[in-house]
Amino acid sequence: MLTSERKALIQQILRQEGRLVAKEFSQKLGVSEDTIRRDLRELAGEGLLLRVHGGALPASPAVADYESREQVGSSAKARLGQAAARMIQPGQIVFLDGGTTNVQLARHLPHDLKAVVVTHSPSIAVELVRHPLVEVELIGGRLFKHSIVAVGTTSAEAISRIRADLFFMGATGVHPETGVTTGDREEAAIKALIARQSAETIVLATHEKLGAASPYQIMPLADIGTLVTVTGLPGETLRPFKSSGLTLVEV
Amino acid sequence: MLTSERKALIQQILRQEGRLVAKEFSQKLGVSEDTIRRDLRELAGEGLLLRVHGGALPASPAVADYESREQVGSSAKARLGQAAARMIQPGQIVFLDGGTTNVQLARHLPHDLKAVVVTHSPSIAVELVRHPLVEVELIGGRLFKHSIVAVGTTSAEAISRIRADLFFMGATGVHPETGVTTGDREEAAIKALIARQSAETIVLATHEKLGAASPYQIMPLADIGTLVTVTGLPGETLRPFKSSGLTLVEV
DNA sequence: CTTGACTCTGCACGATATCGCACGAAAATG
DNA sequence: CATTTTCGTGCGATATCGTGCAGAGTCAAG
Numbered sequence: 347m348l349t350s351e352r353k354a355l356i357q358q359i360l361r362q363e364g365r366l367v368a369k370e371f372s373q374k375l376g377v378s379e380d381t382i383r384r385d386l387r388e389l390a391g392e393g394l395l396l397r398v399h400g401g402a403l404p405a406s407p408a409v410a411d412y413e414s415r416e417q418v419g420s421s422a423k424a425r426l427g428q429a430a431a432r433m434i435q436p437g438q439i440v441f442l443d444g445g446t447t448n449v450q451l452a453r454h455l456p457h458d459l460k461a462v463v464v465t466h467s468p469s470i471a472v473e474l475v476r477h478p479l480v481e482v483e484l485i486g487g488r489l490f491k492h493s494i495v496a497v498g499t500t501s502a503e504a505i506s507r508i509r510a511d512l513f514f515m516g517a518t519g520v521h522p523e524t525g526v527t528t529g530d531r532e533e534a535a536i537k538a539l540i541a542r543q544s545a546e547t548i549v550l551a552t553h554e555k556l557g558a559a560s561p562y563q564i565m566p567l568a569d570i571g572t573l574v575t576v577t578g579l580p581g582e583t584l585r586p587f588k589s590s591g592l593t594l595v596e597v
Numbered sequence: 598m599l600t601s602e603r604k605a606l607i608q609q610i611l612r613q614e615g616r617l618v619a620k621e622f623s624q625k626l627g628v629s630e631d632t633i634r635r636d637l638r639e640l641a642g643e644g645l646l647l648r649v650h651g652g653a654l655p656a657s658p659a660v661a662d663y664e665s666r667e668q669v670g671s672s673a674k675a676r677l678g679q680a681a682a683r684m685i686q687p688g689q690i691v692f693l694d695g696g697t698t699n700v701q702l703a704r705h706l707p708h709d710l711k712a713v714v715v716t717h718s719p720s721i722a723v724e725l726v727r728h729p730l731v732e733v734e735l736i737g738g739r740l741f742k743h744s745i746v747a748v749g750t751t752s753a754e755a756i757s758r759i760r761a762d763l764f765f766m767g768a769t770g771v772h773p774e775t776g777v778t779t780g781d782r783e784e785a786a787i788k789a790l791i792a793r794q795s796a797e798t799i800v801l802a803t804h805e806k807l808g809a810a811s812p813y814q815i816m817p818l819a820d821i822g823t824l825v826t827v828t829g830l831p832g833e834t835l836r837p838f839k840s841s842g843l844t845l846v847e848v
Numbered sequence: 849c850t851t852g853a854c855t856c857t858g859c860a861c862g863a864t865a866t867c868g869c870a871c872g873a874a875a876a877t878g
Numbered sequence: 879c880a881t882t883t884t885c886g887t888g889c890g891a892t893a894t895c896g897t898g899c900a901g902a903g904t905c906a907a908g
Contacts, residue, residue, distance in 0.1 A: 349856070364729070365602060368894080378858050383895070398601040399865060399894065404729065468719030468735060475742045484719060484747045486737030486755050491726045496735045504737050504751065600866070619884080629868050634885070650875065650884065 352377075353385050360395055360404045367401040393529075422576050426550045427451035429597035430514055430574055433548065436460050438511040441540050442470050444495035445516030447550045449473055455480060464508055466496040466536070483508070490533060497532045505539050513544035515570075519558040520551045522586035525567045527560040534562040546571040553579055556587070567592065598626065604636050611646055611655045612727075613705055615675075618652040673827050677801045678702035680848035681765055681825055684799065687711050689762040692791050693721050695746035696767030698801045700724055706731060715759055717747040717787070734759070741784060748783045756790055764795035766821075770809040771802045773837035776818045778811040785813040797822040804830055807838070818843065 352375065359366050368386065372379040390397035395405045427450025434440055436459060442448050444467030452463075452473040459479060465471055466485035474482045487501030493516075515537055519527040526549060528534050541547045541564070549570050556575060567590045575584075577596040588594055603626065610617050623633040641648035646656045678701025685691055687710060693699050695718030703714075703724040710730060716722055717736035725733045736759075738752030744767075766788055770778040777800060779785050792798045792815070800821050807826060823844040826835075830847075839845055 365599065367599070379894085380859080380896095381857060384857090387896085396601075398599055400599045403599075403601060466737075468722040471719040471740055472723060472745065474740070475745055478742075482740035482742070483751075484735070484737045484740050486717075486735045486747070486752075489722055489726070489733035489735050491729075491733070494723065494726055496737070500734075500755070501737075630884085631869080631886095632867060635867085638886085 349385070352381075353389060356382075356385060356389060356402070357394060360402065365401060365403055369400075371401070422552045423447045423450045424454070425576065425597055426552065426574055428454040429595070430548065430550055431455045431459075433572075434459060434461055434512065438462070439464065439509070441465065441508075441510040441513040441544055443467065443514060443516040443537065443540070444470065444493050447552070448514055448516055451514060451550070452477075464510055466501055466505070466540075467494060468496075469494050490530065492530065493533060495533065495536070497530075497536050501536060502539055505536070505543060508543055510540075510544040511546065513540050513547045515541065515547055515549050515564070517549055517551065517560075517564060518555060519560040520549060520555050520567070520573065520587075521557055521559040522567060522590065524559040524563060526564045526570065528562055528564055529560045531562050534564045537564045541565060541569065548572040548574060550574045552576060556583055598628075600636070603628075603632075604640055607633075607636060607640065607653070608645060609708065609727075611653065616652060616654055620651075622652075673803050674698045675701050675705070676827065676848055677803065677825055679705040680846070681799065681801055682706050684823075685710060685712055685763065689713070690715065690760070692716065692759075692761040692764040692795055694718065694765060694767040694788065694791070695721065695744050698803070699765055699767055702765060702801070703728075715761055717752055717756070717791075718745055719747075720745050741781065743781065744784060746784065746787070748781075748787050752787060753790055756787070756794060759794060761791075761795040762797065764791050764798045766792065766798055766800050766815070768800055768802065768811075768815060769806060770811040771800060771806050771818070771824065771838075772808055772810040773818060773841065775810040775814060777815045777821065779813055779815055780811045782813050785815045788815045792816060792820065799823040799825060801825045803827060804834075807834055 356366060368379055368382050372382045386395065386397055386402045389395045390402070393405055396403045423446055426447055430451045431454040439462045442452060442463055442465040448467070449469055452470050455477055457477065462481045462483060463474055464483040464485065466487065471482055471484050474480055485496055485501050485504045487496030488498040490497045517526045517528055521527065528537065547570050551573065553576055556579065570592050572593040572595060573587060574595045574597065584594065607617060619633050619637065620630055623630040637646065637648055637653045640646045641653070644656055647654045674697060677698055681702045682705040690713045693703060693714055693716040699718070700720055703721050706728055708728065713732045713734060714725055715734040715736065717738065722733055722735050725731050736747055736752050736755045738747030738755070739749040741748045768777045768779055772778065779788065798821050802824060804827055807830065818841045821843050823846060824838060825846045825848060828847040835845065
């Protein structure tokens, strides 16, 4: 049994049964527990499963994950969201991507702002119910549960019929070389499509995303119009972004 | 049973039933009370639940949940939702309408149920993120904020491309003469369309909706397949429904 | 063929986590 | 106030974890 075969089997079992006990599995395969534990550790390192005491669980697109992300740097995200909300002019058509930062944006939209918000995120849509003057256009499609956004051809088709003034994009990595990246291929494609349909693309990035890279590229750095980030970052972190031609906003 | 599984189960039970008794739960799982208490303490430490003497309560009841708790008959809605959830067979394609009762339905879907859920309600979509085996298809369109559902031609077009086995419909009035009614014209039209695309339409109605009528008719009573309502209603209220040919389920 | 670098695996061992039990404190109950 | 239930903590037994290390196998260069 090859290591990669074993790892593939582990993931298959997690998908089918929703859990895996290290001891039990090692006996079933006739290898030592250590080997299994090593596999589990490595897969967990790649984010492909959730390591727990005694075994592993699927890297659930589950809510625990999403909620924990919501709390990471929440004050910074709130600041970013607030600043971004002020960039919207009355009457504009704005596309809001999913993600916790954009939820903050939605939450901080001025109450007297009249605008049209297009989104493929049901979380954003629910958030905007409170804003009486904002008209919400929901993009449908297959729900990608990890990010809680609609993806797939249905979404792509709906998006291609819309032209927006601004697009507030979420991303898991913003890097001078690899550009703007995210963790899912299909999500990356959808984000790129939305950007093509929008006059200007604005990326909100907390400090831990600057200089980070994820597997799938959405677009090169040069295609972003504006990058909004927090103040107080070291000059060497920001220099490559400043020199790449985009507008850098620190809040 | 892994520790983290137990903790996940605790949170699920709190979402579904709104409370958990330590002693009772420990017996159900066959572990000591101490273990459960430890779990509860740790989860409470992370702010994931509210520790109370004898057990635990949900930490931050979700908005829909909170609202339904304040209304009369919240437990009735939960009961209806629970009963409706059991009517779904594995592998079926189910259309879920918006509304608080259907949120309860989504929350009570069996955790091991593999099915496809189609919905034009972003609230339902967000709720279903927790169900790893349920594939969610989101219908897009203009958001009608009062009911938090997507409506309009975009939605209609998307709906017309889908055929579902079951449709769980929400309504504000169910009356022997005026049929099933709701408060918005466009919403009524969308509901009627979904019903046409579905093999069977099931209406969940709490007691205050039976015999009530709203301005816009969705469909006559005869076009409903099943009406699910609570037990203990007077015979004269139910008689006209029983004689109209639909299946009446009391839970 | 030999050698050396590399990977995979299993074992040993100390560190950590989990769990049930015991006991006194605190809270609910009547 | 007395009784009962529940709670929190300390403790020991057991399970699980991570790491260091050594043996076996692979592979390519010499």
